[in-house]
Amino acid sequence: MWGWAFTMLCEELRQxxxxxxxxxxxxxxxxxxxxxxxxxxxxxxTVIAIVNLRLLVKQD
Structure with a gap:
């Protein structure tokens, strides 16, 4: 998922x-x-929000 989002971001920046x-x-x-x-x-x-939630929210 992270690789896909990164390659999409690179393509949009190229555009x-x-x-x-x-x-x-x-x-x-x-x-x-x-x-x-x-x-x-x-x-x-949405991907940025998901990554932030994944890294910041602690799971018990």
């Missing part, structure tokens, strides 16, 4: 870097315009 636009903000706006990229963002935030 942002190679997208049209001169400035970083324009590239991010272009990337965020796609509905599928928004779903990817939600997925990344």
């Amino acid at each position: 942002i870097v190679t997208s049209v636009g001169r400035t970083t903000m324009m590239k991010l706006r272009f990337w965020f315009a796609s509905l599928w990229n928004r779903f990817d963002l939600v997925m990344f935030l």
Whole structure:
């Protein structure tokens, strides 16, 4: 799961870097315009939340 999330993150970063636009903000706006990229963002935030919960919550 961690490897899959990492490779997906690398792919999304590649898409942002190679997208049209001169400035970083324009590239991010272009990337965020796609509905599928928004779903990817939600997925990344969910993975981060799961990892934090896994590492921070103690189990008895």
